[in-house]
Amino acid sequence: MDNVLVKDGVDAETVEAVKVLSGTYKYGWDTDIEMEYAPKGLSEDIVRLISSKNDEPEWMLDWRLAAYRRWLNLKVPEWAMVDYPKIDFQDQYYYARPKSMEKKPESLDDVDPKLLETYKKLGIPLKEQALLAGVEAPEGERKVAVDAVFDSVSVGTTFQKELMEAGVIFCSISEAIKDHPELIRKYLGTVVPVSDNYYATLNSAVFSDGSFVYIPPGVRCPMELSTYFRINAENTGQFERTLIIADKDSYVSYLEGCTAPKRDVAQLHAAVVELVLLDDAEIKYSTVQNWFPGDENGKGGIYNFVTKRADCRGKRSKVMWTQVETGSAVTWKYPSCILRGSESQGEFYSIAIANNMQQADTGTKMIHLGKNTKSRIVSKGISAGKAQNTYRGLVSMHPKAKHSRNYTQCDSLLIGDKCGAHTVPYIEVKNNSSRVEHEATTSKVDDDQLFYCRSRGMGEEDAVALVVNGFCKEVLQALPMEFAMEAQQLVAISLEGSVG
Amino acid sequence: MLEISNLHVQLEEEDKKILKGVNLFLEAGKVHAIMGPNGSGKSTLSYVLSGKDGYQVTDGSAHLEGKDLLDMKPEERAAAGLFLAFQYPVEIPGVGNMTFLRTAVNSQRKLRGESEMTAGEFLKEIRAKAKDLKIDAEMLKRPVNVGFSGGEKKRNEILQMAMLEPKMCILDETDSGLDVDAMKLVAQGVNALRDEKRTFLVITHYQRLLDHIKPDLVHIMANGSIIKTGGPELALEVENNGYAELLGERA
DSSP states (O other), X not given: OHHHHHHHHHHHHHHHHHHHOOSSXXXXXXXXXXXXXXXXXXXXXXXHHHHHHTTOOHHHHHHHHHHHHHHHTOOOOOOSSOOXXXXXXXXXXXXXXXXXXXXXXXXXXXXXXXXXXXXXXXXOOOSSSSEETTEEOTTSSOOEEEEEEETTXXXXXXXXXXXXXXXXXXXXXXXXXXXXXXXXXXXXXXSSOXXXXXXXXXXXXXXXXXXXXXXXTTOXXXXXXXXXXXXXXXXXXXXXXXXXXXXXXXXXXXXXXXXXXXXXXXXXXXOEEXXXXXXTOEXXXXXXXXXXXXXXXXXXXXXXXXXXXXXXXXXXXXXXXXEEEOOOSEEEEOOEEEEOSTTOEEEEEEXXXXXXXXXXXXXXXXXXXXXXXXXXXXXXXXXXXXXXXXXXXXXEEOTTOTTOEEEEEEEEEEOXXXXXXXXXXXXXXXXXXXXXXXXXXXXXXXXXXXXXXXXXXXXHHHXXXXXXXXXXXXXXXXXXXXHHHHHXXXXXXXXXXXXX | OEEEEEXXXXXXXXXXXXXXXXXXXXXXXXXXXXXXXXXXXXXXXXXXXXXXXXXXXXXXXXXXXXXXXXXXXXXXXXXXXXXXXXXXXXXEEEEEHHHHHHHHHHHHHHHTTOOOOOHHHHHHHHHHHHHHTTOOHHHHHSEXXXXXXXXXXXXXXXXXXXXXXXXXXXXXXXXXXXXXXXXXXXXXXXXXXXXXXXXXXXEESOHHHHHHSOOSEEEEEETTEEEEEEOTHHHHHHHHHOSHHHXXXXX
């Protein structure tokens, strides 16, 4: 009952939040700060420069250079249902860091106040307090550790000391390369290999920062971990790399948020996230992606090409991807699970909202390799305006994945009559004891539902927000409480102007 | 309370006239019933009053306490005190019944410039009111009308009415699809809300609902207008003789 009441309150606050936040994209401002850029364009020298800026060992540079050389021979993938002007990879900055970050601050107290102010304004106070996004933690003393990435660098990570006492390593990946080379060399690129795909290869060559997490055997991470990505500089791509290792019988819940200023020119974001799970480990990875979506005419916005993959190496390991994709002009993202360990489980819960001229091609891959593995996919796609929203998913049962199961539910909701929803499921089953279920629906926001809500006193946009939040309920419930609130508000805000 | 004069309505999409000069004057505290054969325009009247899309008012007016209803958005009409209990309540998957109601109550309060009801106040009130209508806690948690039986849907409408405390309540065939016990329960709910400031317009096909909700006046509607008005005995007359005689009488 109590649980229901909290959810109840959340919904009411959503509607309230919609009214308060009358603007559309509320993170569209920028920070005026002195920056240091690498020269425009991509070359071996730029790769060397990024590596030297991060003070990296030789082996890391070699790894990057090998990726770069491979990338030169790759072709841009064109199979996704997204249409955008050709990206000029030489017309981008690959490295941008605030001047004040030239020397990594010793502690959060030494971080440039302008940067601290930026995160405060975003609702991410870089102080060690039990708050995230200005939302009061419902359970009182709930702490969230934050790694804040600004353009190409991590500006600070909170609660490191307290986490270290539990044996948890949480730091920027640039620090991890220096401080924990044995873990990096053992795991980096083992889930998403350098050769994986065009954007993953590019990322491997030029990633500048990101987050690193290691949870030792038997440890339940004492707080939620999160990384907040902010793109600020113009004409600059963000290429971050995240590596999370959950050792035997460990648990961690990790949150990721992202925003960018409103700019007329589209910007590139190509991230790689690798999760490694050993026996009995569990990772919950939640994303609220709110990159600038471009204006209503499709000008500007982030091109979001992301490779996320979890490798359930251990027996009985369990990974859960939850994503709320509301931003970006173009989204190309398929968080996937390799279910290698027997009895391992993968789950994917997704809400993808595309409004105005946004295009989203997103989904997941569930690769069942081990026996008795299970996966579950719940995808909710919402299209409004002139947007195109595609679910693309693969469920693959390999010969040895005996007695494995998958359940896929794929629902699309259309608002208005100028948008599109597409579902592209690929299913491969190579043994005869596994079971795959796929359900898909497409519906329109029903005028009768809206009239019913309005006849009870709700405004038109509140009514849409309520109906859409209902449509997304199963996924919203999979998010940690703090994110569930933020996500509900986002759902409402991203659909503003979609009716009437 | 509600004054409808010479109301003419046609469908927006096609040139089909449905209401052809409806005149009704409903005083505060009274219960009016509208009866009539299928297709006479009863439900259309309720939709037009509450502001549903798809209808075009070509002539006439409707005022709630002097305010021009037809000029207001559906939510503004609701905040002004109009309530329609739907003949077919709409399902909203994933939205908890209680969430829906609390959002509705507070939306109306905001539109009226009143302070919102806190979670505690709301909970206390809804529990008491739900109990009277034999609506259990489980039904309050379920998504709005999803998987509700016919009787549950109608009781839920009455619960919404009780929580929103409207001045002008329109019940569109609330008795349809109900068994005798369910109808009694719904009627009890309605009767509990009767007072000298609240007006009811009960749309029904059958006399039997009016056995439980005693009307002050009964109107017979046919072919888009009110053809006869009388006391409760008019409903009995219809029950015994059908509409044919009345329609014939008029012709």
